[in-house]
Structures are given as C-alpha cells and as structure tokens.
Amino acid sequence: MTESAITVKIALIGSSMVGKTTLMVKYCKGTFSEDYIATLGVQFLERQITVKNTPVNIVIWDIGGQKSFMDMLPVCCDGAHVLIFMFDLSNITSLTALRDWYKSAYDCNPSARVFLVGNKFDLYFEQTEEEKIAITNKAKKFAQAIGAPLMYCSNTHSINVKKLFQLIIAQVFGLDPRIEQCSDPNEPIVIY
Numbered sequence: 369m370t371e372s373a374i375t376v377k378i379a380l381i382g383s384s385m386v387g388k389t390t391l392m393v394k395y396c397k398g399t400f401s402e403d404y405i406a407t408l409g410v411q412f413l414e415r416q417i418t419v420k421n422t423p424v425n426i427v428i429w430d431i432g433g434q435k436s437f438m439d440m441l442p443v444c445c446d447g448a449h450v451l452i453f454m455f456d457l458s459n460i461t462s463l464t465a466l467r468d469w470y471k472s473a474y475d476c477n478p479s480a481r482v483f484l485v486g487n488k489f490d491l492y493f494e495q496t497e498e499e500k501i502a503i504t505n506k507a508k509k510f511a512q513a514i515g516a517p518l519m520y521c522s523n524t525h526s527i528n529v530k531k532l533f534q535l536i537i538a539q540v541f542g543l544d545p546r547i548e549q550c551s552d553p554n555e556p557i558v559i560y
Contacts, residue, residue, distance in 0.1 A: 373416070373423040376540055379444040379480075381469050382454035383462045384433030387487035390523040391454070392428045395533055410440050419541055426533070438472055445476035450536050452483045457520060458491040460503050463510065470514060481539055482516040485532060489522040489556050504553040517560035528556050535560060 380388040389411070396413040412429045429444040431437055445451060451473050455463040463486075470482075486492075486507055492500060511518035517535060521528035531547050535558075538545035550558045 373425045374419075375425045375427055376450070376537070377448045378426065378428045378450040378452060378536065379448040379473070380428060380430045380452050380454060381441070381444070381466075381473050382433055383456075383465045383469075386433065386454045386456040386459075386462050387523050388430050388433065388454050391452075391485075391487065391521070391529065391532075392430050394523045394526070394529050396426075396428060410437075410443055417537070419537060419543075424537070426537075435468075438469070441469075441472050442476045445473050445480065448477055448480045449540050450483060451477065451480045452485055452532075452536075453514075453516070454485045454487055455507070456491075457486040457488050457503060458495060460499075460506065463503060463506055466510065481536075482514055483532070483536065484511040484514065484516040484518045486518070486520045486557070487523060489520045489527050490525050492520070500553055504557070507557075508559070511559065517558075519558050519560075520556040522556075528558065531558065 380392060382388055392413050396415040410429060410431050412427055415426045417424050417426060431440055431444045453466050453470055455466055507518055519528055519532050521532055523529060535545045535547055547558060
C-alpha cells in the first residue's frame with residue numbers, strides 16, 4: 369500500500385455459510401473454491417484499485433457467522449466505511465437472523481453506509497415461486513427499513529460481484545455508479 373492511498377474499510381456481516389468469505393476472496397483474489405471452511409473469529413483481505421487517479425486500498429473484514437463471534441463486531445465495524453449484511457437467497461432464516469446482526473453492528477458504527485446482499489443467486493432458482501417471492505419481499509422490506517441498497521449476487525457464477533463493489537465505491541466517493549437497476553425477482557436484483 370502506498371502512503372498516498374486512501375483506505376476504505378468494509379465489514380462483511382451475516383450468518384455462517386452465506387458466502388461472506390467467498391465474496392471477499394472472489395473480489396480480492398479473483399478465485400472461487402467449492403470447499404467450505406468456517407471463519408473462526410475475524411480475517412481480512414485487501415485489494416488495491418484506482419479511483420479518479422487516486423490509489424484506494426479496499427480492506428474487507430470478514431467475521432465468523434456464529435453468534436459466539438458477535439462480541440467481535442466492534443473489531444470489524446470500528447472505522448468501517450461500509451457494512452455489508454449478507455444472507456443466503458436459498459435460506460430465509462439467514463435473512464431473518466440479520467436483524468440481530470444489524471442492531472449490534474449499528475450500535476458499533478451508526479455512521480457506516482449499509483448494503484444488503486442476497487448471495488447464492490444460482491440456488492435461488494431451485495426454489496418455488498412462492499419461496500422466491502417471500503424472500504424477495506422480505507429482503508426489500510428489510511433493505512428499505514435499514515436504508516440500504518439491495519443486490520442479489522452469486523459468487524459461484526460471478527453474478528453482480530463486480531457490480532456490488534462498483535456500487536460501494538461509487539457511493540463512498542459520491543460518484544455515479546452507472547449500474548442499471550433491476551427489481552424483477554427473476555433477475556439478479558439491483559436496487560439503490
């Protein structure tokens with residue numbers, strides 16, 4: 369990291385097995401692994417980008433999704449510019465669990481920008497229409513309640529991974545994200 373680089377800290381928050389670590393690795397290293405390894409505690413990765421000729425160091429913090437790690441939220445959230453609340457689109461319980469994660473994270477850092485991300489869009493289509501409508505309606509309501517953009521992605525198939533971070537960087541730096549919005553539940557949702 370160069371001395372003149374701006375650092376943007378991002379915290380990934382949510383239940384176990386929703387894809388937080390995979391998203392971090394996919395964005396920072398460009399790789400994907402089918403192997404699941406639970407995050408124990410907190411880990412982070414960095415990626416250097418350039419925004420308007422200025423080097424920006426993106427530092428993504430990933431906290432284990434077990435409730436026992438909730439005490440470590442201050443480490444992840446302190447000084448974070450962005451809090452990404454992630455859930456599994458094939459598991460509505462993971463979305464419901466975000467209420468507790470959100471309250472605790474907000475208490476740690478009420479000034480951070482928040483994003484709601486539904487991951488595993490590839491598994492979303494294995495659900496019934498009723499299940500898809502239920503999770504989409506619940507996600508839209510939660511996003512609206514916390515004032516967050518909502519985006520569906522798939523780490524496995526690289527759906528909306530780049531767009532997510534493009535939107536984050538645009539919002540952090542007050543730029544036009546140039547991303548088309550989509551609210552159709554049969555497409556990867558992007559609402560901001």
